Amino acid sequence: MTPEIxxxxxxxxxxxxFTPGPNNLMLMASGANFGLRRTVPHLSGVALGFPLMIVPVGLGVMRLFDLWPPAYLILKALSVVYILWLAWKIAHAAPPRExxxxxxxxxxxxxxxxxWVNPKAWSMALGAIxxxxxxxxxxxxLWVAGAFLAxxxxxxxxxxxxGTGVRRLLAKPARLRVFNWVMAGLLVASMLPVLIG
Structure with a gap:
C-alpha cells in the first residue's frame, strides 16, 4: 500500500x-453512566471487534450480499431490532447509585x-474494502484492519x-435520565442514513 493510499x-x-454512530453513542452513554474503568471492556470490544470483522468481510463474506441480496435486508432487520433494544436499555438506565x-x-x-449487526459498521467495512x-x-x-484498529x-x-466528562454535569438523576433518553434517541436516529441509503 503506497503512502498516498x-x-x-x-x-x-x-x-x-469519529462521527456519531451506534458505537460512539453507546460508548458515550456508557462513559456517562459507568465511568471509564467500567467501560474499558466495551471500548476494547468496539476498538478490536470492528477490525476483526473487516478481515472475514474482505476475504469473502461481502460476496454473500452479491450472491444473495436478501441477506442485506435480513441484516438490516436484525440491526433495527437489536439497536432498538439497546436504545431502550440506554433510555431506561438507572443512575449508577440507584x-x-x-x-x-x-x-x-x-x-x-x-x-456484526451494526449497519454503520457494515457500510464502513464494505466501503473500506x-x-x-x-x-x-x-x-x-490487513492494512485496512490495522488502520481501523489504530x-x-x-x-x-x-x-x-x-461521556465521563459530562458525568459530573449529570450528577442529578433527572439530568442523567434526560441524557440517557437523548442518547437513546440519537442511537435510533443514527440508523436512519444507513437504512434509508
Missing part, C-alpha cells in the same frame, strides 16, 4: 470512526459481536472520555 485510508477511517447489580456496560464479547483493498488480497485487507482505539477512547 495509506493517508487516504487514514482519513477515511477517521471520518467514519441501579441494580445487573446494570453494567456491554462486555468485550457483546461489543465485538455488536459490530471496496476502496482500499480492491483486489481483496490479504495484505491489503484510529479506532483513539476514537473509542475519545467518545468514552466525552
Amino acid at each position: 495509506l493517508f487516504a485510508l487514514a482519513l477515511f477511517c477517521a471520518a467514519t470512526l 441501579s441494580s447489580a445487573e446494570a453494567r456496560p456491554l462486555s468485550f464479547v457483546q461489543a465485538a459481536a455488536f459490530q 471496496t476502496l482500499y483493498a480492491t483486489g481483496r488480497e490479504l495484505s491489503s485487507i 484510529i479506532g482505539i483513539v476514537s473509542a477512547l475519545t467518545w468514552v472520555t466525552l
